Amino acid sequence: MADDYYPWGGEFTACKKAGCVAVVILNFDYIPSDKVAIYGSLKTENIGIEKIVANVISNPHIRYIVVCGDDIRGHRSGSSLLALNKNGIDENNRIIGAPGAIPYIENLNNEAIERFQKQIEVVDLIGVSDKKRIEKTIDECITKSSPSFGKPYIAIKIKPEVEISLGDKRVIHSKIIVDYLGKINKRGE
C-alpha cells in the first residue's frame, strides 16, 4: 500500500511512512527531523499546491501540514494553501480567498479537495523560520497521535508507458503468424 504514496512525484523528500506531519517550506533552507512523513518547498500557488494536495492525501497517516518560512512574494503560495484548506475552490476553480495572483486548481476534482480539507489540518507558521519553534510545533502535532484517515486517496496516477514493438509478430500456429495490424500471414512469407 505504501508504494502508492506520493503518486505525483517531484522535488520533495519522503521520510517516515507512518508519520503524521508534512512540512511545507517557503523561501528558506531547512531540513526537518526525520520524524516527519514528507517535506519539501512550495513555490507556485497553482500547480505547486495541487502537487502537495495530491501527494499528502495519498498517505492517510498524514494529518498535519506545517507551513513555515516567509511567503513567496506575488505568488503568496503558503497563504493560498491555507485558504484552500479553509475555503475550497469556487466555480471557476479559483481558491476562495487566496491572495496569490493565479491560485487555480485544475488537476484535482472537488472530491480530492474535500478529502484534503477533512484529512489535513494546516498549521500556519508563515513568517516563522526559527527552526526550534518549527520542530516544537511538529512535536506537538505528533503528540496528538491522530489516527490514520483510512485508505489512500489517489487523485492522479502517472502510468508508465508500455513500449509496443511494431515488428512484433505473434505466433498462434506453427504455420500462421499475425502481424501488429492483425493481418494473418503464413509463416515464412
Place this chain on the structure above:
Amino acid sequence: MADKEVPLIKAKKIPQKDVILDPNGFFVIEIDRTHKEIRVEYYSNVYKEKRIVSGILEMVFTGKKAESLCDTIVKNVPNLLPTHYMYLGRELQRAEYSLEKNIEYLQGGC
C-alpha cells in the same frame, strides 16, 4: 568577388517581456533526488480571461540525460514553437549538470 556571400548575424537575446508564451503548453522541470533523475511535466495551457493561469498535466517524462529527454519530448510533443524547443534544450542541459554535480536546480525563464 566571392562566388557566394553568406550573412554573419550577431546573436541577440530576446528580452523577457517580448517572449511569446507557447499556445501549445508549458513544461515544469524538476530534479527527483530520490530516483536520481530529471523529471519533466508537460502541461496544456489553462486560460482565464485570455491569460494563462495554470495547466492540465498531460505527460511526464523522466530520464538522466538531456539528450534522451530532448529526443523523447520532440517525439511526443510535436508543434511547439521553435524557441520553446531551444529553451527546453538549454534548461535540460542545466538540469543534467545539476543532477550530476548534486547541486540545486531552479528552472529558469525563457
